[in-house]
Amino acid sequence: MLTKPDNKILDTKLLKKLIKFLVPYKRIFYGVLFVVILLSVVSAARPYILQQAIDSNVVTKELEGFLPYILLMAGLLLFEVISQVLFIFYASWLGQTVVKDIRVALFNHMLRFKMKYYDTSSVGVLITRAVTDMERIAAIFGEGLFMIFRDLLTMLVVSGVMFYMNWQLSLIVFLMLPLVLYATRIFQKYMKKAFEEVRTEVSNLNSFVQERVTGMKILQLFTRENTEYKKFVDINKRHKKGWLKTVWYNSIFFPIAELSSSITIGLVAWYGGLNAVIDNTATLGDLTAFIMMIPMLFRPLRQIADKFNTLQMGMVAANRVFKVLETTSQIDDTGTQVAGHFKGAIQFHNVWFSYVPDNPVLKDLSLQVKAGETIAIVGATGAGKSTIINLLNRFYEINKGVIQIDGTDIKAFTLASLRQQIAVVLQDVFLFADTVLNNITLNNPHITETDVQEAAKAIGIHDFIMTLPNGYHYNVKERGAMLSSGQRQLISFLRAYVTNPSILVLDEATSSVDSYSEQLIQNATDKITKNRTSIVIAHRLATIKKADKIIVMDAGKIVEQGTHTNLLKKENGYYKNLYEVQFVQEEVL
Incomplete structure (x- = not known):
């Protein structure tokens, strides 16, 4: 105005x-x-x-x-x-x-x-x-x-x-x-x-x-x-x-x-x-x-x-x-504890949150993730899946409730140390007009090119990077315009892995990639989620079936949770209906 x-x-x-x-x-x-x-x-x-x-x-x-x-x-x-x-x-x-x-x-x-x-x-x-x-x-x-x-x-x-x-x-x-x-x-x-x-x-x-x-x-x-x-x-x-x-x-x-x-x-x-x-x-x-x-x-x-x-x-x-x-729009970074390597137990206790006042996205949500567990979150668009990830990283402040990691309120940690322990791979990957190497390390002096190459080999995408002109020193141009969506996703995946996070988040990270890139990501996912707390927001059946627990959300609330097999046994269950509409055809294919 x-x-x-x-x-x-x-x-x-x-x-x-x-x-x-x-x-x-x-x-x-x-x-x-x-x-x-x-x-x-x-x-x-x-x-x-x-x-x-x-x-x-x-x-x-x-x-x-x-x-x-x-x-x-x-x-x-x-x-x-x-x-x-x-x-x-x-x-x-x-x-x-x-x-x-x-x-x-x-x-x-x-x-x-x-x-x-x-x-x-x-x-x-x-x-x-x-x-x-x-x-x-x-x-x-x-x-x-x-x-x-x-x-x-x-x-x-x-x-x-x-x-x-x-x-x-x-x-x-x-x-x-x-x-x-x-x-x-x-x-x-x-x-x-x-x-x-x-x-x-x-x-x-x-x-x-x-x-x-x-x-x-x-x-x-x-x-x-x-x-x-x-x-x-x-x-x-x-x-x-x-x-x-x-x-x-x-x-x-x-x-x-x-x-x-x-x-x-x-x-x-x-x-x-x-x-x-x-x-x-x-x-x-x-x-x-x-x-x-x-x-x-x-x-x-x-x-x-x-x-x-x-x-x-x-x-x-x-x-x-x-x-x-003079705009005061910063997250309150008043925490004094420096977050070390988390075991990875996550608790949401009666959390309320809204992007717009009086229009809550999460409604009295309580959620528990055990250390080392892989959970999948499914639900319709707008159910609040990605909001959980935003709140875990403290990109937004909750209205009510408490979020804890390993029993400690996340507000007690310094913001930088908290985010260093949580790696996120988003569906919409943002790459800078720079080399592949710099997009992976984000110019972190503590991560060397050797570290990146070893990490890439460990999750099976080193060969893909070496096919690019100049390999790790290939300039991807603004927003990664020189790469396909699948290639951008792989680089984003390596960027998250190379930081050795305590908690890994995949926010619909394979929803828009080709089958070859998805296979690489699935293989890498199996390796890096082992013994690490992982939260997966996915539309692909393969990712969901491997989860230790599936959280089903609707309108900001958890309506069901359990394993893939147990949830399918519920007559007229939300997940069963979602599975039959969205996943059966994929499974047949």
């Missing part, structure tokens, strides 16, 4: 949050501020020195003392150039360094979000926060905040020099300033609203493109290209409309500022010229210096407005990033 932007020109609370990230680099920060002050003084000093040179030497045609003025101006100009270089470099360095720290903090924060957060959040929006918005924040320091402070300070110093040199001419200049200041204020107010709209549309655009590129196969299979093209055109139009508002405001403000500056120069030239001729209250040097300083007074106002655009876009981006940073 789009929130209405506030009318504050600068959010001081947000600025304080950003400044906290500046603390480690405060020496650079103060150094940049010092250079800003020097630049302001030097900028105002040059017109004053020129005024002295004209009145003391040019008007009087006196050569003596003229050269020192010229050399002093040249020295100030050189000093100003060097200071500008230092200012621009270190202001940008500061911005990029702060953004690096914020980006790392954001990604670290996102790594620990509950799965529920990702269930309801757009991937494209999160990518925008971590990438595009970060560059906008960098511009706050490199192009926005410091630049605005420099311009304001320059205006203040120049105003003081003007008033010191000739207060009458200064009054003419100061009478025109309120008009430009008022226009600047209105401009800033409307630009902030416009940039809120722009950032929203950028997020929508990123989210739309990311999702369509990821799901391109589905779009083409169902011939939705034209429909999605029209949607993209509409989103792009809204994005363009948002940007055009900023262009329109710029096109109005900058001509007004330029016109005000020109009118002011004309009035000073007219009034100062009359005074110089009639009563000698203004000199030629005064007029020259004022003509130089008026742009130095008015141009910063234009630049402030321009840099304010950058600052506002950065502040809008920072506000969105800090909203993610």
Whole structure:
């Protein structure tokens, strides 16, 4: 939901949050501020020195003392150039360094979000926060905040020099300033609203493109290209409309500022010229210096407005990033026990859980799995099978009840050590755009290539991997696009096995693989489930028949449990009906 932007020109609370990230680099920060002050003084000093040179030497045609003025101006100009270089470099360095720290903090924060957060959040929006918005924040320091402070300070110093040199001419200049200041204020107010709209549309655009590129196969299979093209055109139009508002405001403000500056120069030239001729209250040097300083007074106002655009876009981006940073959606990792190698006894005691409030998925569920036992969980879609796995890994928090492993509440264990002892093989395998080896080890330095090869040989899939180009160093590309679903499943299976887990979970891991890959997985399953607690959610009969116990679920409750043989003996039993509908044909085949 789009929130209405506030009318504050600068959010001081947000600025304080950003400044906290500046603390480690405060020496650079103060150094940049010092250079800003020097630049302001030097900028105002040059017109004053020129005024002295004209009145003391040019008007009087006196050569003596003229050269020192010229050399002093040249020295100030050189000093100003060097200071500008230092200012621009270190202001940008500061911005990029702060953004690096914020980006790392954001990604670290996102790594620990509950799965529920990702269930309801757009991937494209999160990518925008971590990438595009970060560059906008960098511009706050490199192009926005410091630049605005420099311009304001320059205006203040120049105003003081003007008033010191000739207060009458200064009054003419100061009478025109309120008009430009008022226009600047209105401009800033409307630009902030416009940039809120722009950032929203950028997020929508990123989210739309990311999702369509990821799901391109589905779009083409169902011939939705034209429909999605029209949607993209509409989103792009809204994005363009948002940007055009900023262009329109710029096109109005900058001509007004330029016109005000020109009118002011004309009035000073007219009034100062009359005074110089009639009563000698203004000199030629005064007029020259004022003509130089008026742009130095008015141009910063234009630049402030321009840099304010950058600052506002950065502040809008920072506000969105800090909203993610301040989101409290982490699982409470308050456990103090480090989980060692479990025996594997699992107990669910009166567990209630719901993804959506007041819509429970598990209803007072109690379940016991003995150490080393292999159980199969069956049931219709939505019965709560996969939810049991999610809760065992603490991807979600239960509403009521207790889950224990070896008699200890899983909340007592540190989150990392708990998950290290539970390996999960999912039906929808996710592989990174990396080598087979790195997808198996996930860059764990404690798992060597030799360990992986030995594990692959132990479960019988080493030969399959060696048939790939470059073997274990074959790059599978994004999401494992270069492999079949069965091959991806085998790699996922090895990824789980190589960690030597205490508890193994197979979540419909063979429901979408070919018969050859399934045979490899079945052989591997027999080896790695031996003497290890295993939970299998499967649709294939072979896996279910080998289980020590079958748990039958319906609507979040356990309706039956027992061995395959015993459950088939129940007249009109849930499992027997499921078997006859789903498994008999498979058994015949």
